[in-house]
Amino acid sequence: MKTVSHLINNRATPVTENDRIAPVFNPATGQVSKNVALASKDTVQEAIAAAEAAYPAWRNTPPQKRAAIMFRFKELLQQNADRIAEVVGEEHGKISHDAMGELQRGIECVEYACYAPELLKGEHSRNVGPGIDSWSEFQALGVVAGITPFNFPAMVPLWMYPMAIVCGNTFVLKPSERNPSSAMLVAELLYEAGLPEGVLNVVNGDKEAVDLLLTNESIKAVSFVGSTPIAEYIYTTANANGKRCQALGGAKNHSIIMPDADMDNAVNQLLGAAFGSSGERCMALSVAVAVGDKAADTLIEKMSVAMQPLKVGAYTNSDNDFGPVITREHQQKVVGFIDSAENDGAKVVVDGRNPQVEGYEDGFFVGATLIDNVTTDMESYQQEIFGPVLQVVRVNTMEEAMQMINDHEYGNGTCIFTRDGEAARYFSDAIQVGMVGINVPLPVPVAYHSFGGWKRSLFGDLHAYGPDSVRFFTKRKTITQRWPSSGVREGVDFAFPS
Numbered sequence: 001m002k003t004v005s006h007l008i009n010n011r012a013t014p015v016t017e018n019d020r021i022a023p024v025f026n027p028a029t030g031q032v033s034k035n036v037a038l039a040s041k042d043t044v045q046e047a048i049a050a051a052e053a054a055y056p057a058w059r060n061t062p063p064q065k066r067a068a069i070m071f072r073f074k075e076l077l078q079q080n081a082d083r084i085a086e087v088v089g090e091e092h093g094k095i096s097h098d099a100m101g102e103l104q105r106g107i108e109c110v111e112y113a114c115y116a117p118e119l120l121k122g123e124h125s126r127n128v129g130p131g132i133d134s135w136s137e138f139q140a141l142g143v144v145a146g147i148t149p150f151n152f153p154a155m156v157p158l159w160m161y162p163m164a165i166v167c168g169n170t171f172v173l174k175p176s177e178r179n180p181s182s183a184m185l186v187a188e189l190l191y192e193a194g195l196p197e198g199v200l201n202v203v204n205g206d207k208e209a210v211d212l213l214l215t216n217e218s219i220k221a222v223s224f225v226g227s228t229p230i231a232e233y234i235y236t237t238a239n240a241n242g243k244r245c246q247a248l249g250g251a252k253n254h255s256i257i258m259p260d261a262d263m264d265n266a267v268n269q270l271l272g273a274a275f276g277s278s279g280e281r282c283m284a285l286s287v288a289v290a291v292g293d294k295a296a297d298t299l300i301e302k303m304s305v306a307m308q309p310l311k312v313g314a315y316t317n318s319d320n321d322f323g324p325v326i327t328r329e330h331q332q333k334v335v336g337f338i339d340s341a342e343n344d345g346a347k348v349v350v351d352g353r354n355p356q357v358e359g360y361e362d363g364f365f366v367g368a369t370l371i372d373n374v375t376t377d378m379e380s381y382q383q384e385i386f387g388p389v390l391q392v393v394r395v396n397t398m399e400e401a402m403q404m405i406n407d408h409e410y411g412n413g414t415c416i417f418t419r420d421g422e423a424a425r426y427f428s429d430a431i432q433v434g435m436v437g438i439n440v441p442l443p444v445p446v447a448y449h450s451f452g453g454w455k456r457s458l459f460g461d462l463h464a465y466g467p468d469s470v471r472f473f474t475k476r477k478t479i480t481q482r483w484p485s486s487g488v489r490e491g492v493d494f495a496f497p498s
Contacts, residue, residue, distance in 0.1 A: 003035040004180045006043060007202040009050045010191045013043065022177055022206070027093035027324035028314035030362035036180045039205035044172075044212045047201035051143040051170035052218055054198030059140050059168045061196075063117045066166045072193035073162070074110045077103065080189060084182055088154055089315030091179030093323035093364070096315060098277050099154070106158030108447035109465050113162035119470045120167065129497075132482045138474035140168030141220040141244070145213045147234065148183070149226045150176035150326050151280040151386075157183050159451070160223045163469040165199055169220075173202045174213060178326055180204045214238050221473065223464065224248065225282070227384070228410070228456050235459035246460035246472055248452060250384040251412030254287040255441060256401045256427070259295045261417035265439070267302045269417070273441035274390040275310060275368045278322045279334075282457075283413045283435070283442050286385055287374075289393045289401040296394045300349055300372050303390070307350050310368045312388075313357050324364040325387055331364040334387030338369055341380035341391065347372045352388060376404060384410070398423060406432040412453030415441050434458065 003021060006013045015021075020038040025031065039047075058066075077084070085099035094102070122137040146160035153175060161171040175183035187202050203209055213219055214237040221244040224234045228249030238245035255273070257266055273285040290296035313320035325331050335353050342348050352367025366387050374381050374391040381391060395401045405414055415437030416427045424438045434453035437443030445451050445466065452463030462468040 005037045008047045009197045027364045036204050039203040039209040044209050047172050047203045050198040055170045067114050067116045069194045070114045073190050076189040087182045095320050096318045102155045106155040109158050110162045112447040113166045116166040134480045136478045144169045144221040145172045145219050147174045147224045150178040153179045153182045159465045164473040167473045170199045215241050251282045252410045253285050253413045254405045255285045256416040257290045258418035260419045266417040269441040275388040279388040307368050334366050337380045337385045344378045346374045409456045411455035412457035
């Protein structure tokens with residue numbers, strides 16, 4: 001059986017009998033499809049050393065030449081899109097159209113990184129004082145690291161290392177050990193585009209690898225996407241070791257359904273936002289807050305009908321709407337939240353706990369589930385389910401709905417469905433959430449804006465990709481310069497410069 005190893009200096013490292021090995025499952029079949037080697041401390045240190053060795057020459061490579069590699073990389077990603085999507089489907093379970101959409105978002109981030117010569121331009125001021133000029137520039141940090149999740153194995157790494165690398169840094173990537181192959185494949189394509197050896201290194205592993213990245217003094221910054229408990233650990237540990245860190249965590253994204261909403265449109269939008277990718281998105285809409293019983297009853301009635309044709313199944317059939325969840329344990333966890341809601345008094349309107357997928361009876365499937373009469377004291381409301389489950393909470397006013405959202409510990413994404421411009425404007429201004437949609441259920445920023453939530457959905461000051469990524473992966477230096485005229489000598493001045 002194949003074992004995925006690591007990519008250091010553009011070479012796959014050999015797997016030895018001393019390596020720790022973990023299984024990689026095909027979530028649709030429930031069977032082990034391959035193994036992955038879990039990096040030891042020595043392997044991680046080897047990757048860091050390779051990045052350190054490559055840094056001086058790469059830092060001094062002109063930004064235009066670095067960007068030229070990214071242009072070729074973008075072309076290779078597009079040419080190999082079907083191949084990448086198939087690998088994502090095999091290890092994550094995503095249907096091909098969903099995997100292709102994920103990859104396209106990543107490609108857009110690569111495209112943005114191609115603008116590095118423009119993005120890295122500093123500011124210049126002439127004659128800030130007599131014969132004195134001042135300017136700023138953005139310099140690379142050194143060796144930086146990314147730790148990425150299972151739910152977007154192709155896209156999230158592309159949020160990080162294209163911009164980090166094009167800014168002059170070298171990079172160590174630790175993708176999820178649950179689906180490592182797409183990150184390895186994409187990294188190989190970057191080397192095919194002309195990247196020098198050692199600039200990007202990929203190590204597969206678990207907490208042992210993560211902890212070394214967080215504590216090794218050669219790593220200057222860490223970017224992370226994952227659950228909130230791990231994000232908080234990553235951020236705290238990285239900061240304690242003197243590193244810059246951005247750690248994106250979990251979510252509980254609400255949509256407000258106003259009485260004046262175009263309900264048919266809202267239902268169509270909620271289907272994809274709640275159940276797409278089996279709900280394993282940090283931007284998935286998992287709570288619909290209906291204002292008034294009439295709106296709630298209409299929503300439940302229309303959603304119940306619209307959910308009936310939804311197909312859950314294997315990635316190999318593009319007619320399916322979404323696939324399995326990532327592991328057997330996560331399947332049981334999602335079902336446990338549905339059980340919990342029912343036991344707490346909520347009504348399971350559409351039950352996806354026991355879907356029958358012919359030919360894939362051992363797969364990790366959960367069907368689309370709709371739950372009504374959920375209240376804020378229920379565990380299923382308070383926790384991130386991360387599955388194809390939409391819960392409906394009934395409230396009397398928009399103010400009550402907004403207070404519920406603002407009171408929640410997460411603040412990643414939210415949206416409102418309404419025809420009222422005044423309500424929409426007030427909502428977008430007063431809601432305490434980082435990414436807001438108006439009749440847009442998944443308000444994921446495009447590549448030239450930045451992605452990030454508020455509250456316990458983000459630890460750190462700078463968001464992911466877009467303009468913030470340039471600032472995260474560089475440090476500002478300001479130079480003040482004066483060339484005295486020949487033969488002129490001035491006296492000593494002890495006053496603070498002005």
